[in-house]
Amino acid sequence: MAEDRLPREVIAMRVAQELPDGGYVNLGIGIPTLVSQFIPDDRTVVYHSENGVLNYGPMATEEEQDVDLINAGGQFLAPVQGMAFFHSAEAFAMIRGGHIDVTVLGALQVSETGDLANWMVPSRGIGNIGGAMDLAAGARRVIIAMEHTTPKGDFKIVQNCTFPLTAKHCVSLICTDVAVISVTSEGLVLDEVAPGWAPDEVQAITGATLKVSRNLKEIAL
Amino acid sequence: MPINKMVNSFKDAVADVPQGSVIMMGGFGGPGGMPQQLILALRDQGAKELTIISNTAGLPGFGSVAGQEVINHSLLVENNQVRKIIASFPVSPSASRPNAFELAYRAGDVELEMVPQGTLAERIRAGGAGIPAFYTPTGIGTVVAEGKENRVFDGREYLLERNLTANYAFLRADQADTLGNAVYRGSSRSFNALMAPAAGITILEVDEIVQPGDLDPEAIVTPGIYVNRIVKR
Numbered sequence: 001m002a003e004d005r006l007p008r009e010v011i012a013m014r015v016a017q018e019l020p021d022g023g024y025v026n027l028g029i030g031i032p033t034l035v036s037q038f039i040p041d042d043r044t045v046v047y048h049s050e051n052g053v054l055n056y057g058p059m060a061t062e063e064e065q066d067v068d069l070i071n072a073g074g075q076f077l078a079p080v081q082g083m084a085f086f087h088s089a090e091a092f093a094m095i096r097g098g099h100i101d102v103t104v105l106g107a108l109q110v111s112e113t114g115d116l117a118n119w120m121v122p123s124r125g126i127g128n129i130g131g132a133m134d135l136a137a138g139a140r141r142v143i144i145a146m147e148h149t150t151p152k153g154d155f156k157i158v159q160n161c162t163f164p165l166t167a168k169h170c171v172s173l174i175c176t177d178v179a180v181i182s183v184t185s186e187g188l189v190l191d192e193v194a195p196g197w198a199p200d201e202v203q204a205i206t207g208a209t210l211k212v213s214r215n216l217k218e219i220a221l
Numbered sequence: 222m223p224i225n226k227m228v229n230s231f232k233d234a235v236a237d238v239p240q241g242s243v244i245m246m247g248g249f250g251g252p253g254g255m256p257q258q259l260i261l262a263l264r265d266q267g268a269k270e271l272t273i274i275s276n277t278a279g280l281p282g283f284g285s286v287a288g289q290e291v292i293n294h295s296l297l298v299e300n301n302q303v304r305k306i307i308a309s310f311p312v313s314p315s316a317s318r319p320n321a322f323e324l325a326y327r328a329g330d331v332e333l334e335m336v337p338q339g340t341l342a343e344r345i346r347a348g349g350a351g352i353p354a355f356y357t358p359t360g361i362g363t364v365v366a367e368g369k370e371n372r373v374f375d376g377r378e379y380l381l382e383r384n385l386t387a388n389y390a391f392l393r394a395d396q397a398d399t400l401g402n403a404v405y406r407g408s409s410r411s412f413n414a415l416m417a418p419a420a421g422i423t424i425l426e427v428d429e430i431v432q433p434g435d436l437d438p439e440a441i442v443t444p445g446i447y448v449n450r451i452v453k454r
Contacts, residue, residue, distance in 0.1 A: 029314075050338060051249045052411045065286050067253035068395075068407035074251055074284040077408075085407055087414040087442075088249075088276075089346040092339030096357065115362075121316075126323060126333075128310040129365070134339030137359045168362035 003196025005148070005177035006219070013038040013221050014192075015104055015145045015175050019045050023101040024094075026050065026135055029073045031145040032104035048100055050131040052091045053077065054084040072131060095131070096138040103139035105132065107146045107171075109161040112208035114171040114183040116142070117163035127164075136167035148176035148205055155207030157181070157188070178202055180219060187211060192219045225399045227430070228450045231262035234424050238268045238389060241304075245345065245385075245420055246275035246294050247392040247413035250310060251284020254409030256391040256426040257292040258454055263391070264296050270304045271297065274345070274387055276338065276412050278311040278322035295321040303331055307385070309338035337365060340382055342415060347384035349418025349447070354383050390420035394443070397427045398434075401448025402441045410442060417447040424450040 006014075012034035019025055019035070021043040027033055039045050047056050049071040060066065060076035069077045094100060109117040116136050120127030136142055149156055157174065174181040179202045180192035190199055190210040199212045228234045238244070244263075248254035277283070279295030297303050298321045311333055312323045325331040336344065337359045347355055356379035360366050370381040392413045395406035403425055405413055417423050425443075430453050 049408075051408050053408050066407065067251055067284060067286065067289075068409040070249070070251055070253060070284040070408050072249070074282075076284075085405075085410050088338070088342035088411045089415050091411070092342050096339060096359065124316050126312050126326065128312060128314065129335055129337050130310045131338040133337035133363060133365065134359045137361065138339070165363045167359075 003194065006194050007177070009034060010221065011145050011175055011177055014180065014219055015143055016040070018143055018173065019043065019102055022046075024048055024099060026095065026100050026103040026139065028103065028105040028132070028135070030106040032106060033073065033075075035104055035145065048091075048094060050088070050091045050095065050135070052086045052088055054086070055082045056080065092131070092134050095134050098138065098140055100135070100139040102141045102143060103135045104143045104145050105135060107144045107156060109156055109158050109163050110144055110171050110174055111161045112159055112188050114169045115161050116144070116166045116171050117161040118166050120164045122163055132166050136170040141172050142170045144171050144174045146174070146176055148178045153205070155205070158207035178205070181210065189213050190216065192217045194219050226401050226445070226448060226451045227399055228452050231258045231426070231452050232265070234450050234452045235259060235262045235266050238263060238266060240268050241270040242268060242389055243272040243274065243387040245387040245390040245416040246273055247390070247416055248276070248293070249284070249408065249411040250277040250280050252289060252292070253284055253407070254393050254405065254411060254413050255293050256393045258452070259391040259424060259426050260292060260294055260296060264300050264302070267302070269302050271302050272305040272307065273297065273303055274307045274385055276309055276341065278306045278308045278320065280310070280313060280320055281318070298322050298325050298331065301330070305332040305334065307334045307336060307341070309336055309341050311335060340365070342412070344382055344385040345412070345415050345419045348386040352384055354381055356380065357382055385419065387420040388422065390416040390423040392416055392423065392425050394425045394427045396429045396431055396436060397425050397448070397451050398431050398436055398445070399451070400433050401425070401443070401445030401451060402433075402436055403427070403443040403448065404436060404440065405442055414442050417443045422449045423447055424452065426452055426454055428454050
């Protein structure tokens with residue numbers, strides 16, 4: 001019987017292990033935003049925000065809140081040494097130009113070939129593309145941090161996305177509350193499972209076929 | 222005669238905006254970098270059938286300190302002055318709290334052209350730089366690609382995107398001198414500095430006016446050639 005699912009913070013901790021020392025990283029909204037709290041002490045990561053901020057640090061305290069110092073999610077940033085500001089075309093030149101090593105994004109659906117859908121729930125009929133299409137198409141590595149299924153239990157990892165796409169063949173790793181899954185040329189590979197979860201239990205809540213890695217591990221932090 | 226681009230009031234700065242104008246609106250979405258006084262003056266002036274090019278279509282609460290009054294281009298949507306919006310982030314993230322634009326869009330009162338944010342930025346940059354179109358990998362395989370020319374370079378597929386220009390740009394700068402040389406503040410540079418070259422008439426709403434020579438020429442972000450009118454907040 002499957003154990004409880006991992007909390008959002010633990011998904012973020014697992015993703016944090018993927019960020020390289022000295023890497024330039026763009027974090028999306030939601031679970032991805034939490035990742036910066038869990039970077040191992042021996043690593044330095046430089047954060048990029050597509051509204052034109054490089055090298056931001058923690059969020060602002062209430063006293064520090066300044067409408068001219070926000071990230072792309074509208075959160076207030078603390079003023080820190082070494083920040084750089086630039087206009088939006090330059091911010092996206094950094095993304096499209098291959099200067100962002102990793103982006104961590106949320107997802108509504110990810111397909112077995114690494115297609116990503118994360119900007120519109122069809123039932124609403126309208127959504128926000130924002131910077132997601134550029135990040136998915138331009139960052140050197142796209143990691144998805146999300147819950148494995150919707151709150152209703154619908155699959156989010158699927159054979160083919162039915163929601164409008166953000167980009168095709170862009171995702172390389174999916175970190176969820178029950179598993180870590182690589183997108184490979186041979187399909188989805190189950191690399192890690194949450195404590196107490198068996199591969200067939202993960203497969204049962206996944207809408208695409210998972211190959212179980214020969215080196216299958218438990219998610220460790 | 223010495224150049225002086227100062228205009229006495231926001232009312233005077235927007236007085237000649239005709240019906241049907243295309244207007245770029247700076248800022249990223251929150252009150253930081255938003256040309257609030259120019260927006261209020263345009264609401265009072267009343268020009269209709271406008272096309273607004275901006276990152277958002279006017280969001281309540283985004284990037285705001287709690288309790289702050291929200292002044293953005295939502296006011297123009299609410300006042301039935303907007304025919305079309307070109308934006309990357311048009312609606313509230315929360316479906317249960319729709320912004321003025323979403324309500325008008327559902328009522329069929331306003332058109333939307335949604336553009337990925339980086340493509341929006343580059344289209345504006347190209348517009349100011351005299352580049353009619355460019356290829357980008359963003360949007361391949363998505364709804365954004367529908368009806369657009371594709372081309373493969375070095376084995377990768379790209380989309381042809383056209384530039385964007387406007388009749389007016391309403392921008393917010395932190396400091397400007399009377400020649401129009403300007404600097405911004407923090408993350409409020411975003412679309413403001415980018416839009417300055419892309420409009421026929423660029424109007425800066427400025428927090429502090431300084432004299433020529435007061436700004437470090439090495440640090441000027443928008444050179445005065447792009448600026449037509451300056452109004453002090």
